[in-house]
Amino acid sequence: MLDSPYVRRVAVSLHVLGVPFTQRCVSVFRTYEQFKAINPVVKAPTLVCRDGTVLMDSTLILDYAEALARPRSLLPASAGERAVALRGVGLALAACEKSVQIVYERELRPAEKQHEPWLRRVTEQLHSAYRELESELTARPAPFALTAPAIAAAVAWRFTHEKLPGTIDAASHPRLQALSGWAEAQPAFLAAPYDETTLHV
Numbered sequence: 149m150l151d152s153p154y155v156r157r158v159a160v161s162l163h164v165l166g167v168p169f170t171q172r173c174v175s176v177f178r179t180y181e182q183f184k185a186i187n188p189v190v191k192a193p194t195l196v197c198r199d200g201t202v203l204m205d206s207t208l209i210l211d212y213a214e215a216l217a218r219p220r221s222l223l224p225a226s227a228g229e230r231a232v233a234l235r236g237v238g239l240a241l242a243a244c245e246k247s248v249q250i251v252y253e254r255e256l257r258p259a260e261k262q263h264e265p266w267l268r269r270v271t272e273q274l275h276s277a278y279r280e281l282e283s284e285l286t287a288r289p290a291p292f293a294l295t296a297p298a299i300a301a302a303v304a305w306r307f308t309h310e311k312l313p314g315t316i317d318a319a320s321h322p323r324l325q326a327l328s329g330w331a332e333a334q335p336a337f338l339a340a341p342y343d344e345t346t347l348h349v
């Protein structure tokens with residue numbers, strides 16, 4: 149489902165890497181049994197390789213995709229530049245994770261079982277992830293490109309703003325806002341549009 153930032157990250161990245169794939173919209177919630185038949189662990193994204201091997205976790209799927217796409221890559225080869233890029237990916241994935249945790253807490257738990265201290269903690273972590281990402285983009289101004297950190301950051305940004313409107317102030321994150329606007333207009337993002345109608349909760 150393309151409302152999952154992890155699924156969207158993989159779909160966009162596969163487009164950029166030129167790795168062909170077929171997408172099946174199976175929900176980890178609404179079509180749990182159908183998903184379970186493909187992957188008993190029921191984690192999205194799940195990638196079924198040509199030989200039937202079932203992969204899960206966006207980062208591990210993209211690791212495999214990079215092997216298929218070589219020499220094309222979304223990450224720099226040199227250790228120093230790679231560390232910077234991986235830090236960006238890590239911050240964006242933390243933003244995804246914290247956003248998803250808030251969504252699950254609000255949408256899956258009954259109101260009387262919601263734990264405010266936990267929500268406060270996760271929300272603070274979410275703010276920190278975006279603040280750090282904004283600092284990274286400001287510290288290293290460069291023309292936008294569909295690299296691994298840029299894809300992850302743009303996908304995270306869109307997800308947080310769609311699912312948790314008003315939580316993160318766009319005006320305080322001008323570089324992220326600009327990256328998102330640019331990325332969403334790129335063919336790889338347009339080919340894998342954020343889609344509320346495939347809501348996974």
Ligand SMILES: N[C@@H](CCC(=O)N[C@@H](CS)C(=O)NCC(=O)O)C(=O)O
Pocket residue numbers: 152153154176190191192193204205206207248348
């Ligand atoms: N670290 C994983 C996170 C994937 C994840 O949590 N996906 C959610 C959908 S957005 C999921 O599978 N939720 C169902 C569950 O965890 O039971 C990744 O990068 O793929």
